[in-house]
Amino acid sequence: MKWEPVIGIEVHVELETQSKMFCGCAVDFEAEPNTNVCPVCLGLPGALPVPNRTAIEWITKIGLAFNCSISERSQFHRKNYFYSDQPKNYQISQFDVPVCHDGWIDVTVDGETSRIRVNRAHMEEDTGKSIHVGESGRIHSATETLLNFNRAGVPLVEIVSEADIRSAAQARAYAQDLRTVVAALGVSDAKLEEGSIRFDANVSIRPVGTEPFGTKVEVKNMNSFRSLERAVDYEILRQADVLDQGGTVDQETRHWDEGEGVTHSMRSKEGSSDYRYFPEPDLLPIEVTEEWRNEIAATLPELPSARAARYVGLGVDADSATSLAGSEPLMVMFESSLAAGAPAQVAANWLTGEVTAWSRRESTDITDSALTGQHVAQLAAMVEANSLSSTAAKEVLGHVLAGEGDPADVAAAHDLIQISDSGALESAVDQVIGENEDQFARLAGGEDKLIGFFVGQVMRVTGGKADPRAVTDIIRSRIG
Amino acid sequence: MPIEIDIAHVARLARIELSDQQLADYRAQLGVILDHAARVQELPTDGVAPTSHPLDMVNAFRDDVVSPSLDRDEVLSQAPDAINGFFRVPPSLDNE
Numbered sequence: 145m146k147w148e149p150v151i152g153i154e155v156h157v158e159l160e161t162q163s164k165m166f167c168g169c170a171v172d173f174e175a176e177p178n179t180n181v182c183p184v185c186l187g188l189p190g191a192l193p194v195p196n197r198t199a200i201e202w203i204t205k206i207g208l209a210f211n212c213s214i215s216e217r218s219q220f221h222r223k224n225y226f227y228s229d230q231p232k233n234y235q236i237s238q239f240d241v242p243v244c245h246d247g248w249i250d251v252t253v254d255g256e257t258s259r260i261r262v263n264r265a266h267m268e269e270d271t272g273k274s275i276h277v278g279e280s281g282r283i284h285s286a287t288e289t290l291l292n293f294n295r296a297g298v299p300l301v302e303i304v305s306e307a308d309i310r311s312a313a314q315a316r317a318y319a320q321d322l323r324t325v326v327a328a329l330g331v332s333d334a335k336l337e338e339g340s341i342r343f344d345a346n347v348s349i350r351p352v353g354t355e356p357f358g359t360k361v362e363v364k365n366m367n368s369f370r371s372l373e374r375a376v377d378y379e380i381l382r383q384a385d386v387l388d389q390g391g392t393v394d395q396e397t398r399h400w401d402e403g404e405g406v407t408h409s410m411r412s413k414e415g416s417s418d419y420r421y422f423p424e425p426d427l428l429p430i431e432v433t434e435e436w437r438n439e440i441a442a443t444l445p446e447l448p449s450a451r452a453a454r455y456v457g458l459g460v461d462a463d464s465a466t467s468l469a470g471s472e473p474l475m476v477m478f479e480s481s482l483a484a485g486a487p488a489q490v491a492a493n494w495l496t497g498e499v500t501a502w503s504r505r506e507s508t509d510i511t512d513s514a515l516t517g518q519h520v521a522q523l524a525a526m527v528e529a530n531s532l533s534s535t536a537a538k539e540v541l542g543h544v545l546a547g548e549g550d551p552a553d554v555a556a557a558h559d560l561i562q563i564s565d566s567g568a569l570e571s572a573v574d575q576v577i578g579e580n581e582d583q584f585a586r587l588a589g590g591e592d593k594l595i596g597f598f599v600g601q602v603m604r605v606t607g608g609k610a611d612p613r614a615v616t617d618i619i620r621s622r623i624g
Numbered sequence: 625m626p627i628e629i630d631i632a633h634v635a636r637l638a639r640i641e642l643s644d645q646q647l648a649d650y651r652a653q654l655g656v657i658l659d660h661a662a663r664v665q666e667l668p669t670d671g672v673a674p675t676s677h678p679l680d681m682v683n684a685f686r687d688d689v690v691s692p693s694l695d696r697d698e699v700l701s702q703a704p705d706a707i708n709g710f711f712r713v714p715p716s717l718d719n720e
Contacts, residue, residue: 161688168691177709178700180693198688219676226639228713276715290710418637423676431682 145388147349149380150357151309153318157332158270158340159202159299165269166193166236166297173338177292185269185297187232192426195220199299200243202331203267204432204440206301207244209325209447210262217431218243220267220424228289229271231296239421242266243430249325250449251317260318261306267430272296307346307357312376316369319343324448324470336367343372347379349387358383359393363407365400375400379407451475458488464496473510474500480517486524494520498538502545514547523551530611536560562611566618569602569610573618576601588623595619629654 161171167184183191207214221239247262272293276286303322309315323341327334334341343366348358363379366372378400383393398407432440446454448469455465455478468478474495481491495510503510523540526532532540532555543554555561563569576598577584587594595616602615631651635642642650700706705713 163686163688163690168686168689169693170690176696178696178711179709181696181699182693186694186699194684194686196688197685200685217682224637275710278715286715289713289715290707291713292710420637425677428677428679428684429682 145384146352147380147384147387148352149310149312149376150307150348150350150360151311151315151376152307152346152360153305153309153315153322154344154346155303155319155322156270156342156344157206157301157303157326157334158295159199159301160332160340161196161198161202161299163196164297165196165199165267165299167191169294169297171298173294175294177294180294181296185231186293187230193236193424195427195430196299199267200430200432201440202299202329203243203265203301204437205329205331205444206303206326207247207265208437208441208444209329210244210247210249210265210303210322212244212247212262212265214244214432214437215241216433217241217429219429220427221421222424223268224420227271228291229274229296231272231293235268235271236424236427237268237302237421238266243432249318249321251314251321253311253313253317258308258310258314260308260314263304263306265301265303268300268302270295270298270300307348307360312373312380315345315376316373319372320369320470321448327472328445328448330445336369339367345372345376345379347376347383348393349380349383358387359395361393361395361407362397363400364397364410365402367402371400371402374405375407378405382407455488455492458482460488460492464489464492467496467500468492473503477510477515477517477520481520481524482517484517484521486517486521487528490524490527491520494523494538494541498541499545502542506545513545515541515545519544519551526551526555530614531555531562532560533562533611536562559607559609561609563606563609566614569606569614570618572602572605572610573598573615573622576605577619577622584622587619629658 159171163169164171164180164185167182169180169182169185172180184193204214218238218241220236222234223237223239224234226233242264244265245263247265248259249262250257251260252258272291273295275290275292277288277290278286305318309318323334323336326332326341332340336342345363345366346360347363348360350356350358361379361383363375366375379398386393394409397410399410400407448466452462452465452469455468456462460468468474477499478491478495481495482488499510499513499515502508503513523532523537523544526540527534527537532551536555539558540551540555540560543549543558544551548554548557563572580598580601583594583597587598598619599612599615602610602619603612629651631642631647631654634654635647635650696709700709700711703711705711
């Protein structure tokens with residue numbers, strides 16, 4: 145049987161507010177365990193939650209960025225379940241009326257663009273962190289669990305897509321684009337490795353050409369875009385295998401094991417009604433008036449897709465434009481390079497090439513390097529004036545990144561300045577011609593390939609610092 | 625018409641262990657409450673907006689400002705078990 149995957153993605157985004165969602169405890173993940181806790185986030189009897197206004201503004205911002213409608217009035221619900229990372233035995237979440245609903249983003253894979261609908265984005269609170277302690281270090285054989293409630297009550301936005309995704313590659317592209325937008329909004333540091341943005345995938349398969357959905361499986365624990373793609377791919381194949389052998393897919397949650405490259409069954413999924421959602425009696429409805437929504441909309445930054453299109457308009461190639469627009473540090477450096485007068489494509493090449501490679505190699509953010517947009521513009525001007533070869537420019541860039549000084553000083557210190565002073569070049573050319581009169585006669589006689597020999601000799605005489613184009617011109621002028 | 629309640633399921637969701645007698649008693653008592661709710665549902669409510677809160681107010685927010693948290697030693701002294709600044713609880717994996 146040929147199967148078609150049907151995939152939906154749930155994304156949890158931790159908001160980087162100063163304080164938690166319903167109390168004034170600090171949002172600080174580096175703090176000592178259980179030092180940012182209070183009666184509200186510990187669920188002590190009688191404590192009353194009060195929502196953080198900034199969090200409501202930020203989820204509205206997220207909704208607007210994903211083309212969602214904003215509910216004029218929404219409300220909180222209690223989602224009841226028993227798990228030790230949730231001290232109240234319920235999570236304050238939203239149920240039938242989320243803040244944001246019915247949005248979309250366009251996702252491109254291999255040049256093909258598809259519109260993925262966003263069902264909703266709702267406001268909730270994060271849980272505490274559990275450490276499962278046991279001899280093997282594996283969750284299944286834990287002998288005790290340690291709890292840190294610093295994260296309990298941190299504002300969390302859940303963004304739920306429709307089941308519009310049809311491949312693992314598309315799931316990855318959706319997740320990456322979503323992360324890029326959230327990071328651009330400045331509402332979360334959106335780091336997968338630190339769990340400030342988390343992706344779960346709902347995967348089912350159906351025979352190609354049929355409408356009804358198959359039984360869906362929720363896959364969790366992917367902490368990179370690559371593992372998201374691998375996990376979804378694995379799950380599609382696993383389900384196809386089960387069905388091809390006449391079995392049935394169980395509705396369940398499965399845990400992605402990065403090391404083994406497989407998913408393991410975790411627990412049967414409680415039906416939605418088992419959470420016994422009911423309106424949170426301690427919280428008033430949220431009203432986002434048109435006026436408030438417009439105020440929030442006015443604070444939206446230029447979104448990555450629009451920014452990339454603008455860069456293409458400046459003459460930057462599409463891939464570089466997407467890379468630059470999708471990374472805050474690259475974007476900032478690119479903008480300041482442009483402002484300092486650097487040509488767009490030259491700056492784009494260096495930033496997406498050498499500078500990005502340097503940042504990976506040194507595990508250092510570009511923003512923490514010594515490079516400035518002014519440096520990029522200076523370097524471009526030196527290449528333009530032929531005082532640096534493009535190869536030497538890349539070398540200079542590395543030294544500038546490392547903090548050795550501005551491009552002119554670095555190029556001089558490393559003896560990389562190209563000789564383009566025509567007097568010096570002319571005497572070098574004449575010296576070489578004098579030393580090789582026979583070859584010069586043959587060149588003058590029409591043996592044109594000897595031009596390379598002469599350029600090479602001039603480069604030798606000048607220690608490789610001559611501008612080869614200028615040298616070629618001078619040699620030709622001597623023939624004429 | 626009496627409303628069927630799977631009282632054992634409700635008890636399981638609340639993690640409460642009930643005897644057969646208690647199951648029967650609570651089924652009857654909850655039935656009365658649900659019958660009442662069913663009667664309320666018969667009221668004509670066309671054109672009445674759903675109400676989840678008795679107060680006619682919205683948007684009671686706080687500013688995003690940090691206020692002091694509790695002292696950790698005091699917090700952990702209330703817990704049945706703690707170690708190295710963490711609450712310590714039995715292993716928990718299943719949502720059962």
